[in-house]
Amino acid sequence: MGQEPARAKGGHNRIHGLINLAIQNFVMDSYGPQMWQAVAHAARLPDAEIEAMLRYDLTLTEAVLGAACTALNQTPDALLEDLGTYLVSHPNTEVLRRLLRFGGVNFLEFLHSLDELPGRAQLAVEDLDMPQLELVDLGHGEFRLNVRSPIAGFAPVMMGVLRAMADDYGALVLIAPVGRHGDGADIAITLLDSSFAAGRGFALAAGGAGGGG
Template sequence: MYGLINKALQSMILQQFGEQEWSKVLEHSGMPEDSFLTMRHYDDEVTYKLVGAASEVLGAPIAKCLEMFGEYWVLETASKSYGTLMDASGDTMVEFLSNMNSLHDRITGTFLDYVPPEFMVEDLEPPRYRIHYMSKREGLVPFVDGLLKGLAIRFDADLEIHSRTDQPTEQGTHAVYEVSVS
C-alpha cells in the first residue's frame, strides 16, 4: 500500500485520539516515526502492523479500527485529496459506487504498481442493491464497511446493510453486500 494510506491512518489517530496514542501505536508497531512518504509504495504488512497496533493501543477490535478508518478515509482523506474526482464520479451513493472502478482507473497513473480493488453494483429492486467488493488483498472487508458508511454520510443517504457474505476466491477477497440505499 502507499504511504498515503499510512499517513491517513496516522492523521485519523492524531485527530481522534491525540499525539500520545499515535506514539504508542508507532511503538507497538515497531515502525519508525515519520517513515511514510505519501507516494512511496510500502509492503502491505506495514499497514497491517499499524492497524494491529492501533487495535491494541485503542482497545478496539481490528475490524472496528478498520471500519473507523474506512469512514475517515472517505470523509477526510479522499475528500481532501481527490475531492474533484469524487465529485465527478457521481451525484448519489449508488452512482458513485458504480463508477468506483473508473475513479481508480483515473488515479492509476499517479501510483506505480497500483493494485486497486474492484466494485460492482447490481440493482435488485431499488432501493435495494447488491455490491461486490473484490480485492487481491485480504482482511480489508471491515474497511469497506466503513467506506460504505462514509459514502452514506457524504451523499446524505440512508444506508442499511442487510447482509455481507464472503465468496470463495483463490486469492484475495470477494465480499458481497446486500444493502438498501435511499
C-alpha cells in the same frame, strides 16, 4: 486486515505509502499524536513518519494495524470501518471526499460509478493498491457490492466509505456485510431514500465561489 490479518497472496507483498499514511493520519486525527507515537512504537516503525509516495512492506501495515487495534481496544473490522468513514468525513481528508463526489451527482450515480473507482484512483496515482469493485443492482433499491483484492481488509474500509458518502449525499442507506469468499467480500446496500437529508455541498470548482466545499 479483516478478521484474519492482512495477508498478501500471489507475491503481492508491497503496499503504497498512501495507504499507510491514511492509517497514520486516521490515528493522529482521531486519537491524537501521542496515540500515533504509541502505535508506531508498538509496531516498531523505523521512522515515526510514513512517507506517502514510497512503497512499504505489507508486514509493516499489518504491524501498524495490529498495534492500533490493541491500543484502541477495537476489532480489525471496526477499526477499518472507522478508517473508511474518516477518509470521507474528516476535514483533513476533504480532497478525497471531493474526488469521490466526482463519481456522481447523487448517491445512486455514485454507487454506479464504483466499478470505475480503481481506474479513477489509478489515473491520479498509478501504482496505488485498489480493490476491484463490482456493483450488482438487485432492483428495488437493493445492491450488492463485491470487493475483491489480494490484500484483505478493503471491504470494511469500503463499508465506512459508503456510510460516510451516503451521509455526504444526504441519502438514507442501510449497509451490512454479507460474507467473504476467497479474496472477495460482499456488502449489501439498501437505498431507502436518495434525498433524505440536504447532504453536504459540492461544486465542481475546487474552493470555488459556487458554495461547495
